[in-house]
Amino acid sequence: MKVASYLTTPIYYVNDVPHIGHSYCTLATDTLARFARMQLGNNEVFFLTGTDENSQKTVDAAAKAGVSIEVYLKDMAARWQSTWDTIGISYNDFIRTTEARHVDTVHELFQKIYDKGDIYKGTYKGLYCTGCETFKKSSDLNEAGRCIDHPNQDIKHLDETNYFFRLSAYEKPLLEWYEKNPDWLQPRSKKNEIISFIKSGLEDVSVSRETAEFGISLPMDPAHKVYVWFDALINYYSGIRTPEREHFWESAFHIIGKDITRFHCVIWPAMLMAAGIPLPKGVFAHGFFTIDGTKMSKSLGNVISPVDLSVQYGNDALRAGLLSSFEFGSDGDFSAENFAEFYRTKLAGGVGNLFNRVTVLITKFCDGQVDLNNAGLDLKPEFEKFESLLEQKQLKGAYDFYFATVDAANQRLNETEVWKLAKIDADAASKIFTELFDYLVLLSEMAVVLLPESAPKMRAMIGLEGKVGAAQIMFDSGRTDK
């Protein structure tokens, strides 16, 4: 069997520009994709991201901007894609849900499920929040009768003919699936939540909108549009429908935020079961973070742009700072102050300083040549530890381990006072230099995944066959103490 890895991020709504919450999810997926490439090779990894465009939010935002929907979408999709390019995301493809390849796949799946009898026509009478693009029950609303997440938007009262997906029929198959595949949804706490939700009883869900102004028309009834979530989830399948990509499907793994777990872990697997398509290999739902203890929101003015952080500190700082702030899978907090401190101590003062000191000392005392005949350090177990942390998707753990390794190397340097030793015992110093060099090699290897823009600079400083190369500027861009 061919080994492969297909990783996806959610496709983001285009009515907003990317903020560091979206970047967190995309950077986490990027890290796992880079790790998969390290283990399986570039050709066996496929990383998909993109934009969710067939939404009422699009119509409203284009009207507000005073441009046509097409112009608005083109501009916004380009902004999302260029943000990912700017911050160094290694996606293999960027999918837009207005593309023909996606529309065709949605039509195909919708028709398949309809033909099977699991989509039927009915009437939907109830509430709808455009902010969430979700049908609501009155028990989902706050005391003022508004959506908890979008209290500034009016709840719509719908009374329209809709097509329904027979989700209720999948209660048992879903529970059996979770029983047989206990690790399919991680972390475990999220899985327990989903299982209780399924056990509380599943109702059929509306999967079309009669009054939607924009979206994908139903193949059997073009006056109706496919409900945006039913359409959006299918992107993961649309993205690999070419002969050279098809084999990736069985290794599909979705990284999502916890806010969209029910869509991905109840509706999506049921849709796939109904369409007769094998389920993806798994889903990981990460937590949400606040900014200085407060929810990130435009009205509070605390939204942070990933591009601003990247311009000030560099891309590696952005990814390391975000991914090491709190456990992947838990909620957390991010503060600009802690980030600046992290940059100063762990990156500039830790990694950058270690590479500089060690290579400068080797240049000064050994004419730049490390003696590779010395025994050195066996750091293979350290590398295995790093691999095992990433296999378990412990992203913060992997960064913590990286910085602990930097500390261990710095400690070896300081304890041995090799710059003094070199003047009195060249042989003893030579052995220490080899050990320190081994640490740099290990750090540069782990950096391919964790600090990918610095990794080539580290390799350039390490040089070839023990002959160290020229100094490189690392973690110097955002320093306030320059």
Ligand code: ME8
């Ligand atoms: O939900 N902390 O798109 P979206 C961590 N289009 N992650 C955050 C975050 C925060 N404060 N804020 C946002 C949609 N996110 C749908 C998805 S997929 C078929 C369709 C991240 O633009 C988190 O990963 O609202 C969340 O799931 C995603 O942004 C939602 O992005």
